[in-house]
Amino acid sequence: MLDEPALPPVCQPMAPRTARTRFLLIIADPEEEVARPLADALRQSQIDVVVVTDPAEALLEVGALAPDAVLTAAHVPPMTGSVIARALYSKACIPTLVGIGPHDGDEAGPALAAGARACVPRPYRLADILPQLRVIAPHTVSDFQTVVEVGALRLDPAAFEVHLRGERIALPLREFQLLHLLMQNAGRVLTRHQIHQLIWSQEEDTSNTLNVHVRRIRARLGDDLRHPRILISVRGLGYRLDPP
Structure with missing residues (x-):
């Protein structure tokens, strides 16, 4: 397992992203059954969602799709959410939310230090995720209040x-x-x-x-x-x- 660097990351943006009228979120979670209900609910709110269970696949999808944000579990073996958050923030300035479950209490601090935008409860709740996405990209989330x-x-x-x-x-x-x-x-x-x-x-x-x-x-x-x-x-x- 990779060790999280101690120094805070520096944001290095990729090339300008394609303009969108809908928010795109990638969810990286080893348990698809945990991510799917949230993904289904987000799609009802006019948000595009891609669910992956492997961290390498998540990074590939980020490179290909340049999403507006990523939601990752605190542990997506063999990586941690803090490692993923640091990589996405330092390499692409991608806002990352880290899901903290009942047994992940010690992961919140490292995740925030690694550049995560916020930590949210896992299993995920629509009421916890939507406000975070609204802050990240208010120009593409007008449908949240439809x-x-x-x-x-x-x-x-x-x-x-x-x-x-x-x-x-x-x-x-x-x-x-x-x-x-x-x-x-x-x-x-x-x-x-x-x-x-x-x-x-x-x-x-x-x-x-x-x-x-x-x-x-x-x-x-x-x-x-x-x-x-x-x-x-x-x-x-x-x-x-x-x-x-």
Whole structure:
């Protein structure tokens, strides 16, 4: 394994990047099942994502695509996230986020010292990643705040407002985030696993939290609690939002 140099890196930019209207993110993570839910959610936010599990492949993709940013796990064997961050920053000025998991506490300091833009929790949550990407390239992320309309339901993430048939519906933060996620995937089933990773950064529901939030959202939307027609339970899988 490579040793991280002690001195802070100096940014050496590559040739000018091709102008884009959409943000391009490369995710380097040895566990594809951890990266995929985030990649799917980011694509719903009009962000282009490439997922790789090998650090050498990640560096090749960076050279070929010149992405706007890279998200790497703290460990992508045989390299560490701090080594990757230093290489990308010093050789190409690529902003790098490093995912820190429950057992990676000692990696945050070296990663930041190596030039990482920030450290984010791993498993990844959309709510943690989007603000970081918005800061990195505000000229290509206007879609992050796009109003979402599904039938008579309208959600404005910038104003933190939800309207149903013109009537404003007040929701606390977690319910707002959950409804936003479901509306972005309207007509598609989101598994409980995906929802927990993206909203609560958990593998599974051990406290019935998701069920409670779903019931509360249904009540606020005036959905039938016994036979819902907006927020649908799909037995054994998860939930689907249908246009009201």
